[in-house]
Amino acid sequence: MKILFSILPLLLATIGLHAQKNDPKGSFTALVQREVGDLNNDKHDDVVVLEMDVDDDTRPLRVQIFLSQPNRKLQLAVSSTKIMECEYPPYKNGGHNGNPIPDFFIEEGKLRMLTNIKDRKSCYEFRFRQNNFELIKISRVYWNGKNTTFETEIDLIAKTKIEFQQELGSDDIFHKTKKTIKINSLPKIQDLSFSDLEQY
Numbered sequence: 430m431k432i433l434f435s436i437l438p439l440l441l442a443t444i445g446l447h448a449q450k451n452d453p454k455g456s457f458t459a460l461v462q463r464e465v466g467d468l469n470n471d472k473h474d475d476v477v478v479l480e481m482d483v484d485d486d487t488r489p490l491r492v493q494i495f496l497s498q499p500n501r502k503l504q505l506a507v508s509s510t511k512i513m514e515c516e517y518p519p520y521k522n523g524g525h526n527g528n529p530i531p532d533f534f535i536e537e538g539k540l541r542m543l544t545n546i547k548d549r550k551s552c553y554e555f556r557f558r559q560n561n562f563e564l565i566k567i568s569r570v571y572w573n574g575k576n577t578t579f580e581t582e583i584d585l586i587a588k589t590k591i592e593f594q595q596e597l598g599s600d601d602i603f604h605k606t607k608k609t610i611k612i613n614s615l616p617k618i619q620d621l622s623f624s625d626l627e628q629y
Contacts, residue, residue, distance in 0.1 A: 455482040457491045466535025468557050473497035477533050488516035507562060511622040555618055563615035567629050583629055588612050
């Protein structure tokens with residue numbers, strides 16, 4: 430993953446901070462990723478910023494979502510440090526967590542976060558609704574290093590979880606199972622931790 434470190438433009442410092450937060454104060458000065466696209470369906474660009482606190486030995490990450498307003502200015506809507514594991518978690522005693530930094534994308538009006546945890550690739554899809562970013566879909570794939578991929582598709586709106594296997598180079602699906610999952614309400618991005626996501 431290409432990581433670009435630079436100082437966050439001073440422009441963002443002037444943006445309103447009426448946001449749903451779960452992050453402590455920190456020095457998140459290293460810009461890792463900046464993604465632009467329309468998330469609130471107003472035909473104007475919104476901005477997703479992923480930053481790292483390089484002054485903290487654990488190298489925590491923070492994602493912030495800035496939404497366009499009727500006056501064309503950006504306003505901070507979400508700020509979270511929980512949804513991504515820090516690069517050097519305390520339980521590793523100074524060691525790296527072993528995983529690449531997540532990627533964020535804006536596609537078809539949805540926010541997608543891609544992770545690779547212990548070689549299991551996951552995509553988490555969020556929609557903007559009633560001033561919240563709700564988790565609506567999860568897709569996962571794990572390759573066993575041989576000829577088989579193990580795949581999972583979770584639809585939190587339909588409340589279904591589908592699991593199946595595929596042979597590399599084939600469209601044939603086998604060992605497919607489908608079950609209903611219990612979802613009381615769609616999880617909001619600011620409430621989710623990286624360990625929450627791994628439990629689905």
